[in-house]
């Protein structure tokens with residue numbers, strides 16, 4: 005391949021997304037998506053471009069907004085896209101006692117960001133993935149999910165529902181896209197980084213002792229799984245837990 009493969013990563017500029025970007029940058033040209041973290045995006049892109057000229061570009065947009073998604077897909081351009089990593093997510097508590105219109109709007113917001121945006125961008129960008137599969141023999145989508153796609157996280161019902169639907173999206177698109185040479189897989193992290201702000205105390209309640217390994221993971225563990233799924237040419241429709249064996253305790 006003359007030019008490095010191209011990868012788009014959503015929510016790419018901080019925390020887990022930035023680590024995925026760092027690990028993929030070794031052998032990919034990166035499109036770094038940011039919503040609000042513009043300064044972090046500039047810093048990260050500058051680091052990457054200093055290491056290798058023109059190797060990183062910033063794209064922006066609110067994933068919950070259909071028009072913004074259209075603009076984002078347009079900004080990806082027309083060159084083949086080898087890898088699409090859906091890392092951005094909406095994560096917040098549910099208030100089951102809220103007024104019906106509020107709690108319904110809240111569920112819709114979770115579904116829009118964590119499910120519809122993935123569906124929408126995967127389908128909009130499918131022609132670029134097909135072109136990459138033709139040119140390079142393989143193209144891949146990796147969706148970052150959560151161990152709480154399989155069982156609900158108490159207090160985070162809408163989030164958990166959106167993640168469970170995301171796990172089915174992985175399987176459905178893997179089947180729909182497979183004949184075009186596009187693989188679709190998921191990564192389901194356990195706790196790898198404490199949530200920020202209001203969620204911190206709640207996430208701290210997730211016990212490291214609830215894992216087989218006895219400690220929480222790191223963003224690098226998730227990034228390593230993304231790298232594996234990006235290159236595992238006979239793996240599709242799978243969701244890989246990166247949870248220190250937490251499933252053995254639940």
Ligand SMILES: NC(=O)c1ccc[n+]([C@@H]2O[C@H](COP(=O)([O-])OP(=O)(O)OC[C@H]3O[C@@H](n4cnc5c(N)ncnc54)[C@H](OP(=O)(O)O)[C@@H]3O)[C@@H](O)[C@H]2O)c1
Nearest residue numbers: 015019020038039040041066067091092093193195196197
């Ligand atoms: N941290 C963990 O231990 C853990 C555990 C299980 C699963 N996960 C999953 O792993 C992924 C990365 O985790 P993380 O903790 O690093 O995530 P995070 O910090 O909560 O969010 C990652 C990025 O998503 C972007 N984002 C959020 N809402 C958005 C929206 N409506 N439109 C566009 N972008 C939006 C934000 O970008 P801006 O900053 O640019 O606004 C944010 O920086 C997420 O999918 C998360 O659910 C994480």
